[in-house]
Amino acid sequence: MKSSIKSIIIKVSIAFLAIIALLTYFSGTIDNYLLPHVTCTFGGEGTLKYDLRTASVFEPSDSASADGSELRFRFTCDPSLNTFMQMGASVNVKASVQVGKDEYAYRSGVAVIVGKRETEEGIECTAELKTMELQEGEEMPVYGDTVIIDNTFESQRYRHILMKSAIQNGSYVYVVTEGDDQKRYVKQTPVTILAESDFYAAVDMDADMLPIVLTSTKEIHDGQRVTLDG
Amino acid sequence: MKKHGKNRAVIILKYAALILIVLLFLLPIVYMLANSVMTSSEIVESYTTSPEHYANFHLIPDQFSLEQYYQAFLRRPQFLNYFWNSLLITVPIVVIQTMVSIFAAFAFTKLRFPFRDALFFIFIILLIMPSWVTMVPNYMMIQRMGLLDTIWALILPSAFTAFGVCLLRQYMRYVPDDAIEAARIDGASTLKILFKIVIPQVKGGIAALMILTFIDNWNMVEQVVIYITDKDKYPLSVALSSFGTTDPGVIFACGVIFMIPPLLLYLYHSKEFKNSKV
Numbered sequence: 290m291k292s293s294i295k296s297i298i299i300k301v302s303i304a305f306l307a308i309i310a311l312l313t314y315f316s317g318t319i320d321n322y323l324l325p326h327v328t329c330t331f332g333g334e335g336t337l338k339y340d341l342r343t344a345s346v347f348e349p350s351d352s353a354s355a356d357g358s359e360l361r362f363r364f365t366c367d368p369s370l371n372t373f374m375q376m377g378a379s380v381n382v383k384a385s386v387q388v389g390k391d392e393y394a395y396r397s398g399v400a401v402i403v404g405k406r407e408t409e410e411g412i413e414c415t416a417e418l419k420t421m422e423l424q425e426g427e428e429m430p431v432y433g434d435t436v437i438i439d440n441t442f443e444s445q446r447y448r449h450i451l452m453k454s455a456i457q458n459g460s461y462v463y464v465v466t467e468g469d470d471q472k473r474y475v476k477q478t479p480v481t482i483l484a485e486s487d488f489y490a491a492v493d494m495d496a497d498m499l500p501i502v503l504t505s506t507k508e509i510h511d512g513q514r515v516t517l518d519g
Numbered sequence: 520m521k522k523h524g525k526n527r528a529v530i531i532l533k534y535a536a537l538i539l540i541v542l543l544f545l546l547p548i549v550y551m552l553a554n555s556v557m558t559s560s561e562i563v564e565s566y567t568t569s570p571e572h573y574a575n576f577h578l579i580p581d582q583f584s585l586e587q588y589y590q591a592f593l594r595r596p597q598f599l600n601y602f603w604n605s606l607l608i609t610v611p612i613v614v615i616q617t618m619v620s621i622f623a624a625f626a627f628t629k630l631r632f633p634f635r636d637a638l639f640f641i642f643i644i645l646l647i648m649p650s651w652v653t654m655v656p657n658y659m660m661i662q663r664m665g666l667l668d669t670i671w672a673l674i675l676p677s678a679f680t681a682f683g684v685c686l687l688r689q690y691m692r693y694v695p696d697d698a699i700e701a702a703r704i705d706g707a708s709t710l711k712i713l714f715k716i717v718i719p720q721v722k723g724g725i726a727a728l729m730i731l732t733f734i735d736n737w738n739m740v741e742q743v744v745i746y747i748t749d750k751d752k753y754p755l756s757v758a759l760s761s762f763g764t765t766d767p768g769v770i771f772a773c774g775v776i777f778m779i780p781p782l783l784l785y786l787y788h789s790k791e792f793k794n795s796k797v
Contacts, residue, residue: 298787309602316596
């Protein structure tokens with residue numbers, strides 16, 4: 290009796306491992322067979338938010354005005370941000386400016402990139418503050434020579450895509466919206482992860498210009514590979 | 520008569536308490552099994568953060584579904600790879616640790632050599648030392664050996680532990696010296712004594728050691744996070760958490776599959792395990 294139970298357990302174990310082994314061996318074939326076929330259309334305007342934060346200390350360039358109202362500053366960023374650092378691109382800025390000994394005033398606003406060049410350290414950009422608002426409770430004018438920039442790069446385009454997407458480094462972004470009875474996916478947008486967070490991702494320039502929306506009648510989940518019909 | 524009634528009440532109370540404790544221990548497992556056969560939408564509904572959060576708690580599925588198992592086995596090929604990673608790490612550890620422990624425990628118990636007790640005392644010290652203490656030296660040694668990010672970084676430190684030696688030594692102490700002496704007089708070699716006389720008498724201990732080592736290393740997490748950076752080499756114990764991000768239901772099915780190998784091992788050795796005595 291005892292040995293028969295043991296033999297049953299051994300058989301169950303072997304069967305279990307054999308099933309797992311077979312499934313592993315044929316996983317590629319099975320996966321391909323089960324992939325949903327989808328039709329492919331070009332997406333219209335989307336909204337994608339990429340929220341990249343860099344906090345650094347930058348020296349204002351020579352043209353920075355004393356009161357900070359036309360502050361022009363220079364900063365160097367990672368080459369992977371090249372996509373975003375286009376001439377005329379807006380940069381959200383929080384500036385902390387020294388106003389006296391151990392005293393700082395804080396301002397936030399929008400700066401526009403007015404110059405750009407590639408250096409060994411990365412992309413060197415020159416940006417000019419366009420609007421600056423005093424933080425609540427601050428009334429002091431801003432002057433001095435040290436500006437701490439907390440950059441938030443944001444694009445209203447494609448905001449929705451990344452907010453609901455499965456992001457993998459070097460992989461693809463899929464989900465855009467869910468329709469009534471079908472899901473719509475943005476296909477194959479190469480992304481570069483800059484930090485481990487849903488929103489901290491950069492999107493490739495080409496995909497940024499022309500995302501493709503996939504429509505599938507079958508159930509598909511984020512990040513899943515699909516077979517294209519068109 | 521009155522005493523008889525009182526005894527019965529005590530017995531009922533004892534059983535009630537035992538049943539309550541058993542239910543408490545079984546609840547997570549039953550909950551996992553129940554959730555693994557629910558539909559995705561039902562599971563998501565169960566985990567909503569509404570004020571009626573606990574009202575959604577239920578163990579009987581509204582609709583029985585094997586969708587989660589389908590997802591785990593057929594739609595997530597990486598799950599199978601992680602499963603094999605777990606086996607590739609755990610089985611060598613169990614085999615090596617069992618072999619090493621049998622030989623070492625036999626030496627510490629039945630062989631006579633200088634400083635035997637002093638050496639065993641050092642073993643005991645290693646046993647009471649938390650694994651975190653040796654984590655940094657282990658890391659440095661593994662790095663020097665060029666084994667970082669390989670499964671050997673997990674196998675080697677875990678294969679040689681004092682726990683198995685101490686456990687088997689306790690079992691071997693109960694093997695009568697007379698039997699060993701008799702075998703020796705009959706001309707049996709030390710290895711023959713070990714395999715023909717000692718091991719058959721400590722089967723329960725070996726089974727216990729194998730089960731405990733298997734479970735301990737099957738659930739390995741910290742070492743993996745420290746020694747392995749390539750996520751494709753992660754065992755299931757660590758990778759399991761990544762399955763629930765897009766589809767929380769799948770994690771229950773993965774959890775059920777995850778507990779099958781230790782369960783089978785325990786069932787196989789349950790007789791020896793229960794009958795073993797130290």
